[in-house]
Amino acid sequence: MAFADYPVHTLMTITTRPDLVFVEGQGSWMTDQNGKRYLDFLQGWAVNCLGHSAPVMIDALNAQARKIINPSPAFYNEPMVKLAELLTQNSCFDKVFFANSGAEANEGAIKLARKWGRKNKSGAYQIITFDHSFHGRTLATMSASGKAGWDTIFAPQVPGFPKAILNDIASVEALITDETVAVMLEPVQGEGGVIPATREFMQQLRALTKAKNILLIVDEVQTGCGRCGSLFAYQLSGIQPDIMTLGKGIGGGVPLAALLSTEAVACFEPGDQGGTYNGNPLMTAVGHAVMSTLLEPEFLPGVLARGEHLRTRMLALCSEFGLEGERGEGLLRALQLGRDIGPQLVEAARELNPQGLLLNSPRPALLRFMPALNISFEEIDEMTEMLRGLLKKHA
Template identity: 40%
Template sequence: MEQHLLPTYKRAPISFVKGCGVWLETAEGAKYLDISSGIAVNILGHCNEDLVSVLIEQAKRLWHTSNLYRITNQEKLAEILTKHTFADVVFFTNSGTEATECAIKMARKYHSHNGDTRHEIISFEGSFHGRSIGAISTSSSQKMIEGFGPLLPGCKSIELSDKGKILRSISKKTAAVIIEPIQGEGGIKIVPDHLLRSIRESCEKLGVLLIFDEVQCGVGRTGKLFAHEWAGVYPDIMTIAKGIGGGMPLGACLSTKRASEGMGIGSHGSTYGGNPLACAVGVEVLNQVLSQDFLTNVQKISGYFSQRLGGLMSEYPSVFSELRGSGLMLGLKTKIHNTIFVEAAFEQGLLIVPAAENVIRILPPLNITEVEVDLAIHMLSKTAKSLSH
């Protein structure tokens, strides 16, 4: 009964009982092509067979012990993550928001550990880092912050397009800069490489820690393991979630040894973070994403998908105005209201998600096939046709 739920979501009037690959099915047998992957989560598709086997195997053996004891799967997952990234250490969480909290706390603690009182956190307009008080303090969205104050002191949200202002804002009072290399909720906006590089340089010069939020754009989504690899610019701290669990609630805060210096015993914790079940799945997700040809295939299929979306744009100039994105994190800016497009696509049996700036987001599983892309294009085309004039 929906009336017993806190009404924070405007949900579609549908519920699914089964999922397989890129498909979702209702109890009545109606099938929907899901190119949103539960908002960039099911990166290997729904009920990926290998993930299911790993989960069942682990479920039969051990679910939960708490972080009072060593957790082998957590150590394995941390080893893979550190081997393939800038990071030396990992703290596991159950969500992206918790990873943001860990990142902010770590940044502040780093400075206090070094005898510095700086606590200012710089973020960017349009960014999204989660819904806790800490995370919304880094947001500029009235809808997210109104009525929840007072927020964390020292948080400043800067316009992403104003490079001069950004660089002038970073100072010796700044503890950290937090940025999504590609804004997801903000409308699939890629931060230009030169801007990431300049921010990195300023941070370096002024002793500021740089946090990349790769909760949405990370774990293979752009065709590299992490989106910042395209720019060759590396953070001190990085938050991840969504894709790493392939559907299991799992997130993490990765960092260099230096940035984590202040985080000693008792400084942070989580009852469930890094539990055996979620980490077993996380290890299998990375085994697949890091297997030979996987990321090359993401690059190939995303090239095909964007080329087809480009065609769609020219076919329906009254509906679409811009194609955005990188890899399989794609966005189409619509001339009609994006939620009207999302609802019309839903009527065609296609699941997509809206984002800011009137963009519709396309975030399919990373192993989507060319045939499935063609089908998605066909459904998008039918949707656009039904709305064009």
């Protein structure tokens, strides 16, 4: 079927899409309507942690679809309970609320923090967030985000989100008032350009929030579920937050997210939170299969090894082409180009023949890499060689 035969005009324009339609995906590769294959280093923006069409996910979907798909969140269901237990057993949290997207989980975190502030801190409601942060596309999560231009696009914003500077503890302390209920951050700012919070800063932040009796919320929508080499990125710093949000990788490609908190913070009452599809057994069965895979003994060490291999290959490109450097954690990494050629590289990579390459440039002078966590070392090398050829033409 030719691209012209697809009625793409029926879709709202929410992004600029190339003239191709993907029809199949296996592992680290996708295939378009013409049969051309693409090595995928996007994976749905860090969503497909086990790659495209992972057999363990297909098996979970098929098995659960034959049992029950959605009994309503007004009732318990078996996969929901099993996944909640798996998450709490492997984190510092006690309670779980399941949602359908990272933005919805973050919206829930904001609501939970404000409810806790009303009950425990005389109505404190402000949540300190950070410049260049990204927390979602609802009105509240856009207001919480520190993305340039988002303060006016759907103005007026939801109030209550003063912005600090990542890795600058003094900038956080300066914003704390009697109205402050929490600090919320991504352990690695993904959309902001793969900027990690340092271990020292995360530890300082935990100490400060405890001293001031305010909550620490980690947005692990992009960094969680093995992406940074540990099950959750907060664990890299040896701290215990009060609230965590998950999305993307927890479902491995299906719409699933989670809001987790400690027992002391879990203050929602009946009617405070809900959702028609939240915690449905079809999605939570997949989530349980995904998380169980990530918890297999050799999986996370493999992520660290692949992340180090990717880092080494990117540093070699930096030396060869005089690029600025690379940064990241695990398999969430960025190549700093030193020049605003990221968008050109993304387009040129996609148009390579006979096989294309899918890359992302969240900032003009940077490429972001979010491959499947089980990508092969050979596929990392293949991507590197494809990128090397592009840099010879553009760098």
